Amino acid sequence: MHKNWIAGEWVGSSNVQKNLNPSNLNDVVGEYVRASAEQVETAIEAAQHAWPAWSLSTPQQRFDALDAIGSEILARKNELGELLAREEGKTLPEAIGEAARAGQIFKFFAGEVLRTGGESLPSVRPGLQVEISREPLGVVGIITPWNFPVAIPAWKIAPALAYGNCVVFKPADLVPGSAWALAEIISRSGLPAGVFNLVMGRGSVVGAAMVEDPRINAITFTGSVGTGRNLLNQAAERQKKVQLELGGKNPLVVLNDADMETALDVAIQGAFYSTGQRCTASSRIIVEQGIYDSFTQELAKRTAALRVGDALNPDTQIGPVADESQLEQDLDYVRVGQEEGAALLCGGERVERDTPGYYFTPAVLANATNDMRSSREEIFGPVASVIKADDYDHALALANDTEFGLSSGICTTSLKHASHFKRHIQAGMVMVNVPTAGVDYHVPFGGRKGSSYGPREQGRYAQEFFTIVKTAYTKA
Numbered sequence: 001m002h003k004n005w006i007a008g009e010w011v012g013s014s015n016v017q018k019n020l021n022p023s024n025l026n027d028v029v030g031e032y033v034r035a036s037a038e039q040v041e042t043a044i045e046a047a048q049h050a051w052p053a054w055s056l057s058t059p060q061q062r063f064d065a066l067d068a069i070g071s072e073i074l075a076r077k078n079e080l081g082e083l084l085a086r087e088e089g090k091t092l093p094e095a096i097g098e099a100a101r102a103g104q105i106f107k108f109f110a111g112e113v114l115r116t117g118g119e120s121l122p123s124v125r126p127g128l129q130v131e132i133s134r135e136p137l138g139v140v141g142i143i144t145p146w147n148f149p150v151a152i153p154a155w156k157i158a159p160a161l162a163y164g165n166c167v168v169f170k171p172a173d174l175v176p177g178s179a180w181a182l183a184e185i186i187s188r189s190g191l192p193a194g195v196f197n198l199v200m201g202r203g204s205v206v207g208a209a210m211v212e213d214p215r216i217n218a219i220t221f222t223g224s225v226g227t228g229r230n231l232l233n234q235a236a237e238r239q240k241k242v243q244l245e246l247g248g249k250n251p252l253v254v255l256n257d258a259d260m261e262t263a264l265d266v267a268i269q270g271a272f273y274s275t276g277q278r279c280t281a282s283s284r285i286i287v288e289q290g291i292y293d294s295f296t297q298e299l300a301k302r303t304a305a306l307r308v309g310d311a312l313n314p315d316t317q318i319g320p321v322a323d324e325s326q327l328e329q330d331l332d333y334v335r336v337g338q339e340e341g342a343a344l345l346c347g348g349e350r351v352e353r354d355t356p357g358y359y360f361t362p363a364v365l366a367n368a369t370n371d372m373r374s375s376r377e378e379i380f381g382p383v384a385s386v387i388k389a390d391d392y393d394h395a396l397a398l399a400n401d402t403e404f405g406l407s408s409g410i411c412t413t414s415l416k417h418a419s420h421f422k423r424h425i426q427a428g429m430v431m432v433n434v435p436t437a438g439v440d441y442h443v444p445f446g447g448r449k450g451s452s453y454g455p456r457e458q459g460r461y462a463q464e465f466f467t468i469v470k471t472a473y474t475k476a
């Protein structure tokens with residue numbers, strides 16, 4: 001039985017859930033407790049109690065803890081990756097890559113502890129000196145989704161602790177295993193009791209209790225647009241600082257002059273790998289008319305050849321969908337797209353494999369237009385709409401015609417178009433001849449428009465969210 005980590009102790013609960021493997025529903029990954037609202041309160045109280053001392057901890061103390069966590073994750077990346085693949089369904093290489101990324105993130109923020117400083121400026125008034133420093137916020141609530149069960153928690157927990165905050169962490173109810181394994185490593189890293197707390201459980205109970213509690217000073221959330229916007233409204237009433245990473249409807253533009261092999265590879269990786277369950281996935285592929293037919297046919301041919309199967313099978317390229325409701329959502333959007341006039345060139349079906357699981361074949365919706373629901377709403381599965389553009393200017397206009405603005409990409413051999421696209425696309429991230437999904441761990445991550453709210457995550461820019469600035473005036 002896997003328990004919650006609250007105030008430096010493993011705490012049980014009578015509410016227990018079975019964590020199932022989406023590749024094989026007969027495989028129970030483990031049993032995990034769900035916290036009650038009272039247990040969430042205890043965790044918040046412990047974090048609040050621990051904070052004054054932790055906020056004054058030495059950089060060495062924080063470096064040592066984060067560095068130790070990062071080292072252990074890296075040393076155990078294969079085992080953690082296997083657990084991740086088993087509970088979430090991304091393939092083993094993808095999952096091991098994600099575990100390694102989590103380790104590197106802790107190492108990066110260990111370094112940031114030592115690098116973060118303030119500023120000293122002369123005052124405009126005589127005899128005064130001005131110092132600007134960064135201080136921690138207090139208790140940070142961390143609420144994460146199921147699609148990156150170890151990397152997203154890592155890129156929120158590591159900076160929170162690095163900058164001197166205490167943490168109450170609620171992972172997605174669907175995938176408690178990786179979060180628990182991460183918490184178990186953190187529990188042995190030398191952090192004082194209460195500095196880090198794990199409260200597994202449902203968003204409607206655990207998440208809601210965190211949002212309501214005035215002792216949580218800030219909340220960082222990744223997940224759906226609806227939940228994120230509600231959370232923002234509730235948190236704003238309580239004057240909490242909020243950071244949201246929400247959906248995407250990321251465009252990949254393919255121009256007539258693109259290298260065909262590169263463009264096909266970039267499109268397939270961006271749209272379908274990790275089963276398309278990435279907020280950075282290329283769900284709109286916008287292709288210039290000169291190559292539209294040939295590109296789309298070849299895309300469909302290669303997509304149909306992708307091997308869908310058990311996440312732990314070395315031959316598998318596309319793992320299962322995470323759960324039944326996500327699979328229903330994927331099927332629904334394929335149906336909606338066709339009703340709206342798109343042509344399903346391949347995939348889009350529930351399929352069976354040796355074990356009972358949520359298997360779904362990646363779908364290419366051709367002749368899609370940008371006004372279709374399937375081109376506007378986040379599907380969060382391996383479904384790509386392929387949209388025809390008259391020319392580069394039209395492609396750019398289509399790419400920007402969305403309520404989202406997380407990631408974006410262009411495949412072209414033209415420096416002129418690549419440069420113009422980088423400057424004019426309304427997105428937080430832009431890729432030239434590389435997939436829209438799959439990012440580095442040491443640089444900012446985040447979007448514009450409906451995709452994000454608040455400062456960027458990751459890299460040294462993370463300090464904008466996890467610290468508050470103080471200005472001090474001193475007369476000598």
Ligand SMILES: NC(=O)C1=CN([C@@H]2O[C@H](COP(=O)(O)OP(=O)(O)OC[C@H]3O[C@@H](n4cnc5c(N)ncnc54)[C@H](OP(=O)(O)O)[C@@H]3O)[C@@H](O)[C@H]2O)C=CC1
Pocket residue numbers: 143144145146147170171172173174201202203204206207208211222223224225227228231245246247248278279326329378379380
């Ligand atoms: N941008 C992204 O990275 C992601 C986007 N999505 C999108 O969201 C859709 C639904 O996925 P889903 O996992 O349900 O996303 P949610 O937004 O519902 O879940 C994200 C996190 O928020 C928690 N939560 C749910 N309700 C509340 C609440 N009232 N207060 C506080 N926290 C809450 C969830 O808990 P619980 O575990 O109980 O659900 C989970 O930990 C997907 O189909 C996809 O479109 C999903 C995952 C990631």
Ligand SMILES: O=C(O)CCC(=O)C(=O)O
Pocket residue numbers: 147148152222277278279280436437438439
């Ligand atoms: O593409 C990536 O590497 C990250 C994607 C992500 O963070 C997400 O889907 O939530």
